Amino acid sequence: MTALKRLPGVLGTLVVISLLTFAVFYLLPADPAQLSCGRPCTPDRLAQASAFMGYDKPWFQQYLDFLGGIVTGRHFGAGRAAVDCAAPCFGWSFRLNAPVTRLLLDRAPVTFSIAGGAALLWLVIGVGAGVLAAVRRGTAIDRSAMLLSTVGVSAPSYLVGLLGILLFGFTLDMVPVGGYIPLAESPVDWAWHLILPWTVLALLNAAVYARLTRGQMIEVLGEDYIRTARAKGLRERRVIGRHGLRNVLIPVVTVFGLDLGTLLGGAVITERVFSMQGLGALLIDAVGTVDLPVIVGVTLFSALLVIVANVLVDLVYSVLDPRVGKETTSR
Amino acid sequence: MTETTVSPLLAVADLAISFDTGDGGHQAARGVAFQLHRGRVLALVGESGSGKSVTAMSILGLLPGNARVAGSLLFEDEELIGCGPEKLRALRGGRIGTVFQEPMAAFNPVLTLGDQIAEAIHTHKIFEGTSVKLRVRQLLTTVGLDDPDRVARSYPHQLSGGQLQRAMIAMAISGDPVLLIADEPTTALDVTAQAGILDLLRELRDDRGMAILLITHDMGVVADLADDVVVLDRGRVVETAPAGRLFTEPAHAYTKALLEAVPRLGDPRPAPEPGPEVAAVGDLVVEYGRFRAVDGVTLRVGAGEVVGLVGESGSGKSTVGRVLAGLVPVTAGTATVGGADLTRLTRHPWRHARALRRLRAGIGVVFQDPASSLNPRRTVGDSITEPLVLHRDLDAAARRARVEELLDAVRLPAGLRTRYPHEMSGGQRQRVAIARALALNPALLIADEPTSALDVSVQARILDLLRSLQRDFGFGCLFVSHDLAVVEQVAHRVAVMHRGTLVEEGTSGEVLHRAQHPYTRKLLAAVPVADPVRQAARRVARTAGVP
Numbered sequence: 076m077t078a079l080k081r082l083p084g085v086l087g088t089l090v091v092i093s094l095l096t097f098a099v100f101y102l103l104p105a106d107p108a109q110l111s112c113g114r115p116c117t118p119d120r121l122a123q124a125s126a127f128m129g130y131d132k133p134w135f136q137q138y139l140d141f142l143g144g145i146v147t148g149r150h151f152g153a154g155r156a157a158v159d160c161a162a163p164c165f166g167w168s169f170r171l172n173a174p175v176t177r178l179l180l181d182r183a184p185v186t187f188s189i190a191g192g193a194a195l196l197w198l199v200i201g202v203g204a205g206v207l208a209a210v211r212r213g214t215a216i217d218r219s220a221m222l223l224s225t226v227g228v229s230a231p232s233y234l235v236g237l238l239g240i241l242l243f244g245f246t247l248d249m250v251p252v253g254g255y256i257p258l259a260e261s262p263v264d265w266a267w268h269l270i271l272p273w274t275v276l277a278l279l280n281a282a283v284y285a286r287l288t289r290g291q292m293i294e295v296l297g298e299d300y301i302r303t304a305r306a307k308g309l310r311e312r313r314v315i316g317r318h319g320l321r322n323v324l325i326p327v328v329t330v331f332g333l334d335l336g337t338l339l340g341g342a343v344i345t346e347r348v349f350s351m352q353g354l355g356a357l358l359i360d361a362v363g364t365v366d367l368p369v370i371v372g373v374t375l376f377s378a379l380l381v382i383v384a385n386v387l388v389d390l391v392y393s394v395l396d397p398r399v400g401k402e403t404t405s406r
Numbered sequence: 407m408t409e410t411t412v413s414p415l416l417a418v419a420d421l422a423i424s425f426d427t428g429d430g431g432h433q434a435a436r437g438v439a440f441q442l443h444r445g446r447v448l449a450l451v452g453e454s455g456s457g458k459s460v461t462a463m464s465i466l467g468l469l470p471g472n473a474r475v476a477g478s479l480l481f482e483d484e485e486l487i488g489c490g491p492e493k494l495r496a497l498r499g500g501r502i503g504t505v506f507q508e509p510m511a512a513f514n515p516v517l518t519l520g521d522q523i524a525e526a527i528h529t530h531k532i533f534e535g536t537s538v539k540l541r542v543r544q545l546l547t548t549v550g551l552d553d554p555d556r557v558a559r560s561y562p563h564q565l566s567g568g569q570l571q572r573a574m575i576a577m578a579i580s581g582d583p584v585l586l587i588a589d590e591p592t593t594a595l596d597v598t599a600q601a602g603i604l605d606l607l608r609e610l611r612d613d614r615g616m617a618i619l620l621i622t623h624d625m626g627v628v629a630d631l632a633d634d635v636v637v638l639d640r641g642r643v644v645e646t647a648p649a650g651r652l653f654t655e656p657a658h659a660y661t662k663a664l665l666e667a668v669p670r671l672g673d674p675r676p677a678p679e680p681g682p683e684v685a686a687v688g689d690l691v692v693e694y695g696r697f698r699a700v701d702g703v704t705l706r707v708g709a710g711e712v713v714g715l716v717g718e719s720g721s722g723k724s725t726v727g728r729v730l731a732g733l734v735p736v737t738a739g740t741a742t743v744g745g746a747d748l749t750r751l752t753r754h755p756w757r758h759a760r761a762l763r764r765l766r767a768g769i770g771v772v773f774q775d776p777a778s779s780l781n782p783r784r785t786v787g788d789s790i791t792e793p794l795v796l797h798r799d800l801d802a803a804a805r806r807a808r809v810e811e812l813l814d815a816v817r818l819p820a821g822l823r824t825r826y827p828h829e830m831s832g833g834q835r836q837r838v839a840i841a842r843a844l845a846l847n848p849a850l851l852i853a854d855e856p857t858s859a860l861d862v863s864v865q866a867r868i869l870d871l872l873r874s875l876q877r878d879f880g881f882g883c884l885f886v887s888h889d890l891a892v893v894e895q896v897a898h899r900v901a902v903m904h905r906g907t908l909v910e911e912g913t914s915g916e917v918l919h920r921a922q923h924p925y926t927r928k929l930l931a932a933v934p935v936a937d938p939v940r941q942a943a944r945r946v947a948r949t950a951g952v953p
Contacts, residue, residue, distance in 0.1 A: 298511065299507075300511065300513055300515070303504075303513065303514075303574075304514070305466075306466055306468060306499060306504040307498060307499035307525065307526040307529060308495045308496065308497070308498035308499035308529050308530060309499075309525070309529055310495065317517075317525075318517075321516050321517075322515070322516060395516065396516055397561040398515060398516075
């Protein structure tokens, strides 16, 4: 029900983002028709290409066509050369000669695999290290965890990724250095090929979560209800786990949802370093070749993921924290 | 019970508690000794920093890791100092139950009360699922909550402070303790809720023969409940006496001073001739969303007059104060300060920003907690100077002179100008807040619970100061407070609010001594007085009066 209430807001945000992306489309000096009209590019051929792509219409007409295509699908060009883009059509890449929707769906599993596994790993490592550091505050465990996390926060992912490939991939020859095997093909190979990118991404992000968790936990451990829990005679493990962690997770979940949403839209650097053809790689390629329909498509898709993650965070939030989202009833 | 000895339940001897703070350490208690017997209530009394809470927490072994405890703590003839964590855990929530000060903070906000009480039961005894539920229900009924199932299903934020404190007591007695440690159990509650909790604690002592270690700063609470009293001052016991004797013949100077500082009802300030109006509200209605906080209040503050606005939490008294400070928009009715119409100004605060600013220059506001109402990163001098910079065109030397003048008016040395709030005591901070409020010579001072966060001796001095400042400067004052005795000390006239409406208004003498409205009478009857004999008589009258 809460999710339904959010729907108009979600749609509104998407419309605004699509308009902004479209605006960028038109502010860019590059003319996609020019780029794809071939050589020599006579005015005739340019006009022809423009018409084929639909760039000859006024911008709002193009925008409406774009929105309409998402709902009903659309055609590009006419006659023998016509291409059919089925709904939901997010545009057509004339460069790759494929519907943007299919490109997104082809690439999404790669990125989702990288992001999902890494996120799970960093959540466990980060929260675990943070809790441990907070509980053992001021000890060697705390200090080394925080030192490591400083290193993690400041290390660039491409450097750590390349060093990881060099050490574990080439020198020790333990794990594959790149490539993606679909999960359906072989779950074991899927995981085996992802293990290095997962670890690299997880370690870097875990650093942030360890710091966040530690800070929150130290604060929560000073709360009155922790003293109450101890005064009840609970074991320290239960005081930390049930009374502390539950309250610590509330802010952690917020950050996690946004991080995961962002990462699902493309782990740009990680995909590059590990030569995986995910959404991030698709976007980089599209930018390089000024493939505007793909750029718009990936941007919108990423925005959608961030927004969905946000809504999910709010839902989880209201489960974790009963004070949120419900009316206070004091009688 | 098969106790055959008469040895005390709890015998504390030569208790010393210190904290390693890196710079030499801090001694929180030394040489503390007392004995608590079964079925008795022993009160540890003192102001902040006296070591009373630390002493109580040392019994449970719940002091922070840098605490060092020495001496002897015999509970049921067993030494607690140096005993293992397993033993302590079994005692906590088992033989010893604990009730804390702020029930809203003492419960975990994300778990239901039923879950939290059940957890305490599970920790100490093995029950089947259904019987634990039944036991929770039973406990909640015992503490006088009439809808135990709903309370068990509720989260802390869904209940009132009084209900929560009852649930906290239910949790504390879930292990059938012989000792209940109650650390300021009623300090965060309204007087009527406080009276109920004190009755409940007395009942538990009488019905179950439970011993209660009561930690409090409130002499009225001591008079109401305690059998024996231990007075602590800066970590040392200065006096130990049965409650009756302590109040009639206090032996130690500190005890005398403490009793002296307790504000008592009985000597209302005579009302002066009503001066010209400085602030007024007429049929004021304020709504927060769908919640009507103030519902048709009419009130007037004249020049040179202190109007006390009393009520319990949620009565809307603070909202009236905020309206007059121009901080809350008026939903309906009128609100004027110095002739300016706040209703119009606060409805469009951006459009009328300039007029609002001019208006606020004539209003001084003092809040409850000076620790949070003063910017911790600015010196005291800067905080006092800020209104002068915003509203007056003075040069640096004139500003400095004015700050010194103000510090002198609130009886602080001029040298404090360069200090930061954390370097000062609570009383000094509140003096600074008052100096800041008076910086622009306001015609209206709004004081919202200005002494609630302070110790009684400090409170007495701040009230003194407010009275004399008011006489000297002649400002009109709206004094918002839940404490009737405090209000009587400063107010010429008193208005009583209940659930958003004004139930009674008149001179202090009329309202506080010849109250007409039943709610005012109920409120007055619920205030514990610092005299065990009179308090016992009042208690009888109060419980007899309630059907």
